[in-house]
Amino acid sequence: EAGVAQSPRYKIIEKRQSVAFWCNPISGHATLYWYQQILGQGPKLLIQFQNNGVVDDSQLPKDRFSAERLKGVDSTLKIQPAKLEDSAVYLCASSTQQGIYEQYFGPGTRLTVT
């Protein structure tokens, strides 16, 4: 079974530029999560999708971050414009269904904002 795929793996941009990350979850997984992991901290949930609907985006900085999950499969997370403090690893995870409580994580995208 293929795991969660993410691209790109690394990205360096200047502040005020925009950037997009892509995630392809495990086939058949209805729930998709985006996390932000700042160096030295644990992952923080940004947004959770159930199929193509948003379940929780309470910690997503909506003035600059946006995410979509078209057709309930792939997802894209965008930052526009980027700030220095957005430098982090962005992790995508997916899970099969409610009640299983096991999330499968992708390798992440390391973003450096200069």
Added chain:
Amino acid sequence: AQSVTQLDSQVPVFEEAPVELRCNYSSSVSVYLFWYVQYPNQGLQLLLKYLSGSTLVKGINGFEAEFNKSQTSFHLRKPSVHISDTAEYFCAVSNFGNEKLTFGTGTRLTIIP
């Protein structure tokens, strides 16, 4: 709101020695508890989880953890570590009926040959 505290940011251990990584949580409601491992340049992998039942939970790679409700702890243990256990370990909590995870800050386990 729930929170997780991992008191040790770094734990060095000699190879084949036992190890305990500490995790304490805070929540006003009943919780589910998890340990994830993150190897360098990789995503997180679930080691074990406590949802209900026996308070001693066994996971992959020889790890186990014990849920202690009175002490609000969920410490991770392994009787004999190997070089391949070198990684970052994260404790996480979620509330009943909510799959949203709140992670601790992580403990970096370094195995000394």
